Amino acid sequence: MGLILSSLVDLQAIENQVRRTEKELRKGQRQVKQQQYRIEQLQATIRANQEEIKLARMQYDKLELDLKVREERIAHMRVALNSAKTNKEYSTVLTGINTDKADNAKLEDQILALITHIDSDQAACKEIEENISQENEKLKIVCEDVEKRQKVTNVELEKQLEHRCEVYQKVPAKFGVMFDRLAERYDGEVLAAISQLNGGRGDYSCGGCYMKVPLEVANSLMTHDNVIICPTCGRILVLDKNPSQTSSA
Ligand SMILES: [Zn+2]
Structure with a gap:
């Protein structure tokens, strides 16, 4: 990350x-x-x-x-x-x-x-x-x-x-502002971890709204330091730190 x-x-x-x-x-x-x-x-x-x-x-x-x-x-x-x-x-x-x-x-x-x-x-x-x-x-x-x-x-x-x-202070200013705005909207839950369904073989979904997240987003998060928001709920997407715990079998 x-x-x-x-x-x-x-x-x-x-x-x-x-x-x-x-x-x-x-x-x-x-x-x-x-x-x-x-x-x-x-x-x-x-x-x-x-x-x-x-x-x-x-x-x-x-x-x-x-x-x-x-x-x-x-x-x-x-x-x-x-x-x-x-x-x-x-x-x-x-x-x-x-x-x-x-x-x-x-x-x-x-x-x-x-x-x-x-x-x-x-x-x-x-x-x-x-x-x-x-x-x-x-x-x-x-x-x-x-x-x-x-x-x-x-x-x-x-x-x-x-x-x-x-x-x-360590967060770039524009993302800090974005974070605050989203924090207000989502009762503090700004980041949403994406996880892959079907034991790591299926689609990725947003941990905030549980809607499907495009594969490119997952790939981009794995390779770049980009701030990407969920196309459905607008939360900031991050990779799941413990995929085994959240992905459904
Ligand atoms: Zn979402």
């Missing part, structure tokens, strides 16, 4: 390292974000529960007021019952008392159901709050752990980036 192609192979190697390290950094950030998201979800659940409790309490106050109004009315009607002058008047008042009593019994059931509802929502809130404090503890540990790891990884990345610069 000539100087140009081998400089590109070196650049690809360091590019891979840099990308792996950057991925590692992102993984740490993702871990922290996931834990934060878990806590936010729990907080949202608590807020929804608190809203429910608030509405239930308003409903409770309203029902209590209704109950009180009816109880007062019943008390008045009891006085009226004692001073009823006719049977008809007596029976009308009595019916009124019984109706209000029946309504109040229903209200009391509703009030009881609301209290149960509020109690269970409050219990749920308490449980979630405990959960949140546990998850906050976990977040602290995750953050510390990630921070510690990232410190090391950042130092590593810095060294790799320095090394990439050195390697990049």
Whole structure:
């Protein structure tokens, strides 16, 4: 392999390292974000529960007021019952008392159901709050752990980036620019090794897109230090260093 192609192979190697390290950094950030998201979800659940409790309490106050109004009315009607002058008047008042009593019994059931509802929502809130404090503890540990790891990884990345610069200097400028452009397009996988199918007797194919590569390209790569791009995917083609591992039998 000539100087140009081998400089590109070196650049690809360091590019891979840099990308792996950057991925590692992102993984740490993702871990922290996931834990934060878990806590936010729990907080949202608590807020929804608190809203429910608030509405239930308003409903409770309203029902209590209704109950009180009816109880007062019943008390008045009891006085009226004692001073009823006719049977008809007596029976009308009595019916009124019984109706209000029946309504109040229903209200009391509703009030009881609301209290149960509020109690269970409050219990749920308490449980979630405990959960949140546990998850906050976990977040602290995750953050510390990630921070510690990232410190090391950042130092590593810095060294790799320095090394990439050195390697990049050795690549002819126009191919360096080409490499960067392709790296962006193919998520860092710029070079594609060509391999010969059928145990070294068949066509050559591109290791990036798996499409056929003309025989002249393979011959040119074997004899010249030419930068040739795959006619199908546009990656820079190189010879396979370990043909036995990649060619299919
Ligand atoms: Zn290709």
